[in-house]
Every structure is written in C-alpha cells, then in structure tokens.
Amino acid sequence: MNFKGRDVISIKDFSREEILHVLDVAERMLPIAEGKEKSDLLHGYIMASLFFEPSTRTRLSFEAAMKRLGGNVIGFARPGTTSLKKGETMADTIRTAESYCDVIVMRHPQEGSARLAADFASVPIINGGDGAGHHPTQCLLDLFTIKREKGKIEGNSVALIGDLKYGRTVHSLAYALALFGIDMKFISPPELQMPKEVVEECREMGVEINIENSLDDIGDMDVLYVTRIQKERFPDPEEYSRVAGSYRIDRKLLEKAKKDVTIMHPLPRVDEISPELDSTPNAAYFRQTFNGVPVRMALLALVLGVVE
Ligand code: NCD
Numbered sequence: 001m002n003f004k005g006r007d008v009i010s011i012k013d014f015s016r017e018e019i020l021h022v023l024d025v026a027e028r029m030l031p032i033a034e035g036k037e038k039s040d041l042l043h044g045y046i047m048a049s050l051f052f053e054p055s056t057r058t059r060l061s062f063e064a065a066m067k068r069l070g071g072n073v074i075g076f077a078r079p080g081t082t083s084l085k086k087g088e089t090m091a092d093t094i095r096t097a098e099s100y101c102d103v104i105v106m107r108h109p110q111e112g113s114a115r116l117a118a119d120f121a122s123v124p125i126i127n128g129g130d131g132a133g134h135h136p137t138q139c140l141l142d143l144f145t146i147k148r149e150k151g152k153i154e155g156n157s158v159a160l161i162g163d164l165k166y167g168r169t170v171h172s173l174a175y176a177l178a179l180f181g182i183d184m185k186f187i188s189p190p191e192l193q194m195p196k197e198v199v200e201e202c203r204e205m206g207v208e209i210n211i212e213n214s215l216d217d218i219g220d221m222d223v224l225y226v227t228r229i230q231k232e233r234f235p236d237p238e239e240y241s242r243v244a245g246s247y248r249i250d251r252k253l254l255e256k257a258k259k260d261v262t263i264m265h266p267l268p269r270v271d272e273i274s275p276e277l278d279s280t281p282n283a284a285y286f287r288q289t290f291n292g293v294p295v296r297m298a299l300l301a302l303v304l305g306v307v308e
Pocket of ligand 1: 058169227266
C-alpha cells in the first residue's frame with residue numbers, strides 16, 4: 001500500500017483495505033487532533049488550500065489538520081481576490097500554487113475539475129468537492145464516524161436522505177458503503193433521486209438498494225445520513241422551491257427510529273434536522289464534523305509520505 005504522492009480525487013480510487021488503513025492512521029491521530037498531544041510530523045511542509053466555492057468545515061478542518069501537525073498553510077477562499085478575476089485559467093492558478101507548496105487541497109464548482117487539476121499538477125491534489133461529483137475526504141470521515149459511533153462499519157443498515165441527485169457526499173458514500181457490503185435505503189423526493197448509474201453500480205456490487213420517497217419506513221435503520229437540498233446546483237429556482245423543506249428529522253420521527261439510531265449530516269444543515277435533536281445522544285453530526293480533523297491529518301501525512 002503506497003500513498004506517497006497520490007492524488008485523492010474519488011473514493012473509487014481506493015480499495016477497501018486502503019480505506020481501512022486511512023481510518024487506522026486517523027485513529028492514531030486522535031490525541032493530536034484533540035490538542036492533547038503536540039506533533040511536528042509535517043514541519044516544513046506547505047499545503048495550499050484553494051477554495052473556488054464556499055466551505056466552512058472542509059477548509060477549516062484541512063487547515064487545522066495541517067497546523068496541528070506542525071505544517072503551514074497558504075491559499076484562498078475568495079477566488080474573486082485572485083488573478084482568476086483577471087481572466088487567469090484554473091490550470092494556470094494550479095500551476096502557480098504548486099510551485100509554492102507540497103500538496104493542494106481544492107474545491108471547485110465544476111464536476112471533474114479536481115481530476116483535471118491532477119493531470120497538470122505534480123504535487124498531490126486532494127479533492128475537497130467538485131460540483132455535484134465527488135467528495136472523497138468527506139466520505140472517509142463519514143466512514144470513520146460510523147466506525148466510531150457503531151464500533152464497526154459492516155453490518156449496519158444505512159438510509160441516505162435528502163438531495164441524492166446533486167449531493168456529492170452521498171455519491172461518494174453510497175459507493176463506499178456498497179464496498180463494505182452495506183444495504184441501503186435511498187430516500188428522496190422523486191425529483192432528487194440518486195443518479196441511476198450510482199444505484200446500478202451499488203447493486204452490481206451486490207448490495208440491496210431500496211428507493212423510497214418518504215421517511216415512513218426508517219424503523220430498522222442503524223444510521224440516518226441526512227443531506228441538505230443543494231439549492232446552488234438547481235438550474236431552475238422554481239424547481240428548488242417545490243422541494244425545499246421536504247424532509248425534516250425531528251423528535252416525532254426519532255420516536256419511530258431505533259433507540260440507538262445514529263443521525264449524521266455532512267453539514268451545513270438548513271432545516272433538515274430540528275435543533276431539538278442536537279442534545280440527544282443520537283445526534284452525531286458535530287462529532288462527525290470533528291472527525292474531519294484526524295481523517296484529514298491521516299490523508300495529508302500519507303500523501304506526503306511521512307507515515308506509511
Ligand atoms: C457538503 C459539501 O460541500 O458537499 N459539506 C461539507 O463538505 N461538509 C455538504 C453540503 O454542502 O450540503
């Protein structure tokens with residue numbers, strides 16, 4: 001297993017063993033992520049954080065991960081203040097950034113942009129989300145969260161809920177859960193169903209997929225993975241207003257679920273999860289947010305070749 005110099009573009013580029021290895025390294029990073037232990041593992045390394053699209057958790061947790069390991073960060077979160085504004089291409093922006101750093105983390109609204117960037121960059125590119133495409137690092141932290149909350153990944157039943165059409169986190173997660181043999185329910189309004197190719201791919205991998213339109217039947221689920229309706233990706237605002245607020249997880253719904261159901265959300269939430277659930281032991285979404293730090297530490301240390 002060799003991670004040094006590798007790009008992290010899609011979770012599909014990882015085998016099950018490689019995923020488990022990243023999660024094991026992340027586990028070892030926990031005391032450093034929590035600030036209980038100090039580390040200089042990435043001292044002298046520079047990460048460029050290039051965010052062409054809004055982000056809170058992905059960018060901050062990557063930056064925290066790098067800094068907790070003694071590394072440095074350069075970058076931008078407001079592309080409007082860079083030479084892109086003067087008409088520079090993304091390709092030239094990437095070529096510029098790579099001459100100043102050892103690894104690039106990027107988020108871009110266009111699907112396929114990270115793969116494209118990896119074609120002309122010689123430093124590793126880590127995809128922090130490419131449009132409605134992939135979000136591999138979120139996927140790894142989601143798996144890490146399931147493992148920590150449930151003790152293991154295998155054997156859980158998972159419902160992916162909300163905007164399964166435009167949500168990149170669920171595109172990555174559905175594939176990864178299928179890789180672990182997990183049966184899934186895909187619950188969304190009919191307009192926002194999981195793309196056919198994702199459903200077919202999961203079924204070909206041998207897992208059972210149930211496609212549903214309502215939250216009536218979640219009583220035997222171990223994990224509810226809730227997502228935001230991706231307003232910014234709707235070609236037609238009318239279409240958005242028809243589905244906005246379709247599903248809401250609240251106390252009443254929790255009563256219908258397993259007592260120890262784990263509620264996850266990549267965040268940001270708009271109104272999909274009632275804040276009254278935040279103080280329940282079922283609400284794992286803020287622990288999930290924290291888990292971004294050890295998982296991203298593990299990835300940075302692996303692709304920079306300082307751990308194996
Ligand atoms: C998600 C994203 O950007 O895809 N957020 C995240 O990275 N935690 C989910 C979303 O924006 O709804």
